Each structure stands twice: as structure tokens, then as C-alpha cells.
Amino acid sequence: MDYYNLMRIFAFIHLLVSIPHGYSNYVETKAGQFFSSGHTNNWAVLVCTSRFWFNYRHVANTLSVYRSVKRLGIPDSHIVLMLADDMACNYRNPKPATVFSHKNMELNVYGDDVEVDYRGYEVTVENFLRVLTGRLPPSTPRSKRLLSDDRSNILIYLTGHGGNGFLKFQDSEEISNMELADAFEQMWQKRRYNELLFIIDTCQGASMYERFYSPNLMALASSQVGEDSLSHQPDLAIGVHLMDKYTFYLLEFLEEVHPASQANMNDLFKVCPQSQCVSTPGHRTDLFQRDPGSVLITDFFGSVRKVEITKDTINLTSPVEPPIQRSGSGDIQIESLTYVDQLPVAEIIHQKPKQKDWHPPDGFILGLWTLILLVFFQTYGIKHLKHIF
């Protein structure tokens, strides 16, 4: 009896001791996981490269990824959205200011607070590559720049019409897979990303990631080389196909994801198998350092902020002085100000013609006079110069 009781007490004490130990192990693994991904901010570059009303589905694709990414936490200031044509306010759209992804107009992916950074003719290969590499003219506003650093995880989504090794931009130019790989290498060398997820939904999309050679890149495509990506379903009221199959199932998958979700990349690779998509989605992870099973979806699609604790003290600058009070009324002139006459007819009629600024003569005039002078001096010789002057 005593022995039995002693064993029970001993087991109970052992249990009490082991529980906090096990719990701290659990906390440590959780903390380790928290800091394992190494990124501190998230960016997204979402590009639709097709123009014209019948390519409605490409704009809907891009807007559905935009909607998911915004819902999971990435703010508009960290999203560069490029839409090559306007479908929402197109005159052929029977419901203006809407872009639907599901037939019977179930889900409006355009929303009420969308901010498109590059639109219409601005979506060109040159602008896309400049955004990626950061080599933009100095007057470009912040919302049009990809201001990522070496701790940023970037999601790049491209959709449109493509082929084996190229992606067509607006039916007039194309980007090749080699150019894209070189752009990513430039980004790597300039330390513009920590990890990059590249998703492409075009025909023969896998050809676009074949040539990547920079580290920390993971790529997904909607179809293999030699296969076409197909569109999903038309809406008879709008009259066009609303989404592509791969992005439709991707949207369905992402609607289940919430900011605290633990879904990882292996789930993403399983999205849209051949039975649903008809084409075979592909992926490439050999350049990626971490195991895809340990990469969370929210590492790229969401914006979970990580905090770094520092032990250095930072000196804050002295507070800004309040603006000087208005000086006494004695300094200001008391005469009252007036508005300008909108159409001063008499003044306009007697307006002096604007003095043209003097410009130095351009190349043609200079050349002509040089020719005349050369011919003159050749004919008459320098020695006659003193007779002329």
C-alpha cells in the first residue's frame, strides 16, 4: 500500500515537473518558428498584361489575387497593381464599377477602395522591369515604386497571354523568360528581396520560370510547356469569360486562408490538379533555401509583421517648434485684395504679342553659313580679306 501510494506521489511530482519543461520546449519551438522566415515586410507586384474587353478574365484574375492579398493584410502602399486595360468602367460593362469573378455576379473583386498604380498604356515591359529593379525616374511617386529591401518577401503575379518562353504585353511587345530571370538576378544583387514567390497564369506558363538562376525563388505556373491554360466559365449577362481556371481555384483556396492560418506551400502546390484545371500546374522549388512544407502561405500573401528587439538607445531629435505667431497688423498692408477679371476684352485686344525668347541658331543655319563662308573664302582667298574689311 505504502509503496503504491509512494509510486503515485512520485508519478504525480514527476508529471508536475515535466509539464513546464515540455511547455517551455513548446514555446521555444514556436518562437523558433516565428523567427525562422527572416522577413520583416511584404510586397506584392500584381500585373495584368492584356488589353481589350474579351480579356476581362485576366483583369479579374489579377484583382482576385489583389483582393486576397489585401484581405490578408498587405496595405495598398505595399502593393503595385498594374492593369493594362479598364474593365470596370468600360462602356461594354453592363454593371459599371464592378469586376466579377463568379458567374451570376456573386463576388465583386473590384471592390470599393481599389488603387491601381499603373493603368492603361503605362503597363509596358520597360515599366515592369523598372519597377522590379528600382531604376525609375526620380519624379516617380512612391505609390508606383517597389521600395523593398533585403528583408522583404515579394509576391509577383503575372497573367495574360503567353507562349513558350515569352509573355505578351498588350498585344504589342513581349518579355522573355531570360529577361525575367536577369531582372530577378539584378534584384538579388541589389538586395531587393529576401524571398520571392512568382506565380504565373498563362498558356505554357512553366517556360517562364525555367531560366531562373537566382537564390530564394519559388515559382508556380498554371500549365506546363506545350499545354494551354483554360478559362473557367462565361457569364451570359456580361458576355465574356470571367476567370481562368487556375486562378479561380487559387482564389477559392485563398478565401479559406486567414492571417493566422498555418497552411503551407505544399497545400498551394496541390491547388487545381489536372482533373479540375485540365492543364497540369507546375512548380519549382530548387532555388529556395527552406523546405516548402515549412513556408507559410501568409509569408507571401499576408503581412505578418515581425519585431526585432534592439538593445541600443536611440536619441530622438528635439521637438519641432510651433510656427511663429502672426505678426502684428501694423506690418501687413490694409489694402483689400481683388479677384482677377475673367475675360478682360479690352486688355486682350490690345495685348502685345509675346516676346519670343532668343534661341541660338540651330545646326542647320550654322551649317549653311559655314558652307557659304567656306565657298566664299575658297573662291576669293584669304589675301583679299583686307580689301573687304
Added chain:
Amino acid sequence: STYPSLIGQCWQAHPGSVCSKGSCGKNGTRDQFQEELVIRPLHSGDIYASFQFRTLWDIDFLQERQKVSHYRLFPKSLGQVLSKFSVRELHISFTQGFWRTMQWGQPFIPSPPGAELWVWFHDTVSDVDGNWKELTNVLSGIFCASLNFIDLTNTVQPSASFKPLGLGNATDHRFLRYATLPREIVCTENLTPWKKLLPCGSKAGLSVLLKSEKLFHSSFHSQAVHIRPVCQDEQCTSKAWELRQTLNVVFDLYTSSQGKKEWSLFKMFSRTLTEACPLATSSKIYVDITDNPELFELNPVTPLLSQAVVLGDRRTYSVFDLTRAETFGQLCSLNLLLRWKGDSDMLRPLLHAERYVAGFGLQTGEIHTVIYNNHPYRAFPVLLMDSVPWYLQLYIHTLTVTSKSRDNKPSYIHYQPAKDRHRPHLLEMLIQLPPHSMTEVTVQFERALLKWTEYTPDPNHGFYVGSSVVSALVPSMVAMNTNFTQDQPLFSSFVPVKEESSYFVRVYTEPLLVNLPTPDFSMPYNVICLTCTVVAVGYGSFYNLLTRTFQVDEPSLPLEKRLANLIRRIRGVPLLA
């Protein structure tokens, strides 16, 4: 200071101007915000709603150069733009649709289709073009529009039109820049940042009505931002910045109302009003009830009436003051209902303009601008400004101005010819319009062939030519109000009125869509294929013919003879044939 109070059942915030701690006197700041909605039923059954949001930023102009400014109601993004680029006045508008003057009358604030931007800079600016380029880029980021396509090829410097609408006396037109992008699309992505500039955002006050799904499903939608210096008070001894955000929309009878002349706030905007913006000193709705008082029905009835002279016409308005709790009634929400039967006579607009392209083929054409003066007995001058891109080469020697089939010589002409790929044409003329007449301005042009890289991705759509601008001082039948008072409604105080007998109006014509001769863009590929084929087949065959030598080929021996030859070779004996 603002504090909510319980009046009846609805929570209502008491409005007030935002004052700094302490007094609101001379040393304090007096930023003000006013919002207003004017609803005007049009005689065709459509309804015209015009929102105006006015923010007054009280900042000391003498100390403009200081680096830090306090922003209370004025948006910081625009304030920084004003100080960085030394802007004196800024007017930008985004419009979808075309204003039909003959059916709808004159708008309160006119705007051309697409995007229009005109800016007056301060005379301290040394490089106006550089500032203009940077300003357009910054604005394209703020408004999510492609304003960065504004460059020297579509910017003009008008010499007499577009005088400043704000305070000031010097008007050197070297500091004015005007550009228009007729192709610019307006959609929710432009409305979103526009709403963010309002002090109450889209959360309270009249801005809750701005829902994009309804606003863009209309015949006409125009949103604009106007910044100018105005008088701070009635004595007008000092200046303040005024920011006016205006949104004009015309809802169509058939698409929005199913053909019934019954309109309500809920039908137009899919929302009702529950409160005024707490930061607003005045928040009012004006409903135009001048036409047809017997057949017109307005619910709920309000005792407040106001009369205003706007655009040369005396109109009566029912006023709903949203800062008073009684306006919202028992249900704490305001939904105006307008119903009218029968037709009313519309006041025929006195000034109206049209423009079209005549001619055939892809080489030449003719631009016709027609201006109508519908006043029965008064003649008045108008200033016509035309800005034509360089790829339509105008022949100014063919310019004719005819009124009533007689030549009408303009009293002022300013013409700046275009420079290929550098500058567009600018033509400004001051024309006297005879009473009750039609004046036609025609000019012939030739279409240029662009370089193949200059074509847009969809060149067969055509190329746009911006609207012409007709500015005029139209004689008014009713005396206009020249006094500047604080209580004047916003829609009648936009354009400063200098004399009682006329009012200033600006009419925009249609933009033109012109087809340029478009090459076949697959030709370089075709040429390369054909040339390579011809070279390969033609030259290759020729080269082979010249350099190929022929040898007689020995027929192959049967197997026994080959074996015999092998043994003979080993033995060193001559081979068989």
C-alpha cells in the same frame, strides 16, 4: 469644439470650426469645412446632383516658406504639393461622359471629357516646365491616374484664356500651364483617393452617398479638385487657401429609374443620410424647385427656402440643413423623395458649342467648330481656345470664321504653330458673336505618319484631340450678386462676379477622335521572313551552282568481289574493277 449630444433618439455631433487650443480669435486658426449637395431635376427626366466640399486653410501667406505647416482639415498631400512646387492655383478634373448642354442646361462647374489640369505658378518660379513635369508625376501618384503622360507634346500656355480664379493682380501667362488627356478613364481607383482628401473621409456627412457602383452607372460623372487663394473674411485684407472638391453626376432616367420620374436619395446613391460631418460648419442640401411648382412633389417638406441667382437665372431652392437634428426626423435618416409629372420648359442655354471633323480619307480633313449664340438681341465676345496635337498639321491659311454666312474677323488672334514631337498647336481667338446666330470656325489639316514606335498598342481605335474651350461673359437677364458674403451657397460662389450684368461661363466642346494612317505592324516580321527565304533559296542555289563540282560515283561491287579485293589488298596485288 465638438461634443455629441442626445437629441430625441439620434446622436448628433454639434458642428463647429476646428480651432486651436485657446481662442479662435486673431491668433488662432480658423480652418473651416463646408459641404453641400444641390439636386436639380432636368426637364428630360434625368436628375443632376452636384456635391461641393470646401475646405478653407488659414495659413499665413507671408511665412509660406517655413518648412513646417500644421494641417488640420486641409489634406497634407496637397499642402506639400502646393509648397514644394510654388503653386498659386491648381485645377484638376476627371470626367466620364460628355455634358449635353442643349438637354441639361449649364453645369455649375464645367469640365471636359477625360482629365484636365491647369496650374498657375508663382512668379518666383524660375523653371516652370521642370516644376510642371514633376507636379504631373506627383499628382498621378496621388490620384491613381496616368497624368504622367502629360508632357511638352500636349501642354500649352494659353495667352488669354484661363485667367486665375483666385485672388491676385499680376497675370503673366508665362506661369500658366494647361494640359488635357481626353483618353483618361475615370473609375473607382480615382474616386478612392479623392474621397480620402475629405476631412470626414467617406464615413460621415454627405460623402457617405459617394458609392462608386451608383456613381459610375450614370450619364455623366465628373470629379474635380480646385485649389486657389481666396479672401479670408469680408474685408478681404488677407488670403487663405481654399480647396474645393466638386463631384457632378447626372443619373439617367431609364438606366437608374426605370423610366419613372420618381427619384430619391436611396435610388440615386443606394444610401440615406444619417448625420452631418462633425467637422463641418455647414452641411446643406439644396433642391431646385423653381420649375413647375404645382406638379412637383418633395418629401419631406422643409420650411427653409432660399433664392439664388446662378448662371443668369433666379432659382428657388428648398434647403435641408443637416446640422439640425429635426431634418432627420423620427427615423434618424434623411431620404429625399422627388416626384414630378408633366414637362417643364427648360431655359434655353445662351451659349453652346459643337465640334466635328469633316472630310474623307486618311490624308486630309477639316475641323469645324460651331458656336451658337441664342440670345435674342445681345451680341457678346467669346474667347475660343483650340489645342491640337502636332500630328494633325493645321493649315492656318485656310482658317475661316463665318457668322450668318458672312466673314467675321476676330479682334484678337494668337497662334503658336506646332513643332513635330515637341509642341502642339495653340489657337486662341476673340470672336464677337452676333445675336441669335451660329458662328462656324473651320480649318483644314493633314494627318502625319508617325514612327512605328509612337503608335499606341491599339492604334485602330484612333487618336484623341482635346476639347475646345469657349470662355465668355454672357449677358444676364437677372442681376447677378457681386457681394462676397460668407453665407452664400457654394454653387453660386465659385466664379467671382465682377459686374451685375453678365456672368462668366466656360463651355467645352466634344473631343475629336481621328484615325491616323496606321501601318500594318506585322510587316517587319513578314519582310524578314520573305527576305530570308529569298536570300536562302535564290542566293543559295546560285552559290551552289557556281561552286559545286561533280564527281562520278563508282557503282558499288557485289559482296564476293569486295572480299576478293580485300584479300588482294593484303597480298599487295592490283584490285578488281
